[in-house]
Amino acid sequence: MPETTHGATIELENLTKRYPGNPGPSVDNVNMEIKAGEIVIFVGPSGCGKSTTLKMINRLIEPTGGRIRINGEDVTDIDPVKLRRKVGYAIQSAGLFPHMTVAQNISLVPRMIGWPKARIGSRVEELLDLVGLDPAEFHGRYPRQLSGGQQQRVGVARALAADPPVLLMDEPFGAVDPITRDHLQDELIRLQHELHKTIVFVTHDFDEAIKLGDRIVVLRERSHIAQFDTPEAILTNPADDFVSGFVGAGAALKRLNLTRVRDVEITDYPTVTLDDPVQEIFNGLRSSGTNEILLLDRRRRPYKWLRRGDLMRARGSLARAGTLVSDTVTRDATLRDALEAVLTDNAGRVAVTGRRGEYEGVVDMETLMNSVHELLEADRLEATEGRHELEELRADRTHAEQEGPGGVTKA
Template sequence: MSETSTSTASGASIELENLTKRYPGNPQPSVDNVSMEIKAGEIVIFVGPSGCGKSTTLKMINRLIEPSGGRIRINGEDVTDIDPVKLRRKVGYAIQSAGLFPHMTVAQNIALVPKMVGWGKTRIKDRVEELLDLVGLDPGEFHGRYPRQLSGGQQQRVGVARALAADPPVLLMDEPFGAVDPITRDHLQDELIRLQHELHKTIVFVTHDFDEAIKLGDRIAVLRERSHIAQFDTPEAILTNPADDFVSGFVGAGAALKRLNLTRVRNVEITDYPTVTVDDPLQDIFNRLRDSGTNEILLLDKRGRPYKWLRRGDLMRAKGSLARAGTLVHDTVTRDATLRDALEAVLTDNAGRVAVTGRRGEYTGVVDMETLMNSVHELLEADRLEAMEHQHELEEARAAQTHAEQEGDGGEKKA
């Protein structure tokens, strides 16, 4: 076998057939007769109230919890009766707080499953470096670190890398981003979307956060108690046509604004902005700002990442050094971020714009408030037209029913 580590395995279909879990002493099953088909290469989100059985259902797919009844098929193969340890090595698994082994380095954590399945040393080393690069961590910098030396977001990235290490077609994720701060969570969500564009795995993802479900899911399974499926559909369909009051409760108010989670920054206009770097002489920066025709300029660090916004007054007060001049860039978005992420970033910034960055955090452009508000107005207008059309259909249906009843009454009178 070649000692290269190119990721080749795309997603696999998953079928759950009458999947059930009963625990001794409990008269009701925790998961009751769940059937579902998940397509190869799609992200399916399980969302529901606490205790509804969503995590139990997820863990039965790789048999961390053994089913009491029913069948699980991955790519048509019934995995209910095969060795569960072998099954788990073929199914990636990522959990909240990463679950990394504290006594192992980052590289050792990622290499765990490839080592178990018998990969050679060179192949494992190449794979570790490939995956660290894939999740946006410099292999040279992070290879030998221990989990305690990482931030929460970095630990989660390593956790995802470890889950992908043996190139499994299926990735199970149990509230993987639930323990990190909101800004880090947004960036991790964007990273997962970007990874999925490259890898096309089948991902089953558990969350209690409906906004996260809308942002990440190709389809969402809204689960009631005992994992009964209330609705299993696309985010658009659930937002616009919730199946019942239970699903409506998850959608909540402001469905039109929630639809901002369905549109990505890459789908709107990203404008260029005048930039300079920290290595540029102060006079060159001043000239660039003067010639740009704008009131501010974006200062990039040595790696081309957004660092500070500089205004004319900042440069006048700089006195030969930019150390204390300008306003630090506190938030950025990627092209895979949602318009809701971008809108939140813009609203927290008095200047009404946010820098867009690439995979390594490098500057690629800017999205401003006007662009975002135009998108909001388009969504609201689309919702208004859809509501009018729905109302028109209802009125036509009522008129047809009234006409039919009148025709019926006329016939009875003649008789």
């Protein structure tokens, strides 16, 4: 893959937005520094100004006051159209042009800034591959021929087309079903491992913020910053009751969003393919020492879970045998995603897949529960240490009060 442009720093200085007829500002005097190459999530209640703040970064909404600097350059006074060509932008429901093919949608900005045709064609193929869509299959399709998840992938590819250092994402996964949203989140994490862009991402979903963010900005009304910190710091030490309300109950379980499937043991599992004879599959199951075997399709993607009884009833055909694989996770999925998939499937395991959906292994319930217990134990130890520190501080304060000024013990 060609060398890509990595992320840029973003500085917001006294950023303000006022609308005529409103008594107060919609965004009031926001100051923030975002590091190059990090994912920062804006989260807050509806109407707090998070999307308005995001859109002022690429000046889709013009600021009333303040400054925006990208890599030290003040972009407040430059041509906003040129600015938007340098800042990727992805929105909910993808926002693709329905009369353009996938390739035409992706190549829009490169064509506008004068890239040669050969470079554009190469970039379109590269990006389709990057977001997990086969270029040969999707190049000439129209948006109406795509699923919601596929449209969102194309939307991300279009936002990345001109290789911008900054990517703004305004609730990009909010309009798809939960399983597709999980996979799109995993895809974004994988992409970021490769691209190292600066990503500013708006969501109303705190679990999504924990999963994706290097840091999270919890915003009050008018985009006042309640807390700007790492997900772990916000979960374990919320700044006040307002932030605690976003964290909600079960902070320890929410921390499962901080650990990835790649961080735990992925076990191998006996597998067979559709091309294997039924008798060979039966022999493989009998010799595996397990009660089931995983059937892979011709692209080595998980297809069905087969049990011994299924094979006995198959009578030479696998068409009606077994249970279809209902969900999978990638190595970039969180342990919470894996736990939900295991509980949904109700069979104690979930298959782990690669970027093309190919089988890589299995994560089981025992591994996941051990991780949950470790997190809970860590929280208990942290809480105990916190109480001990508080008791020591109180004892020191009491001792100081008893001694009085100059270390003289009071009568």
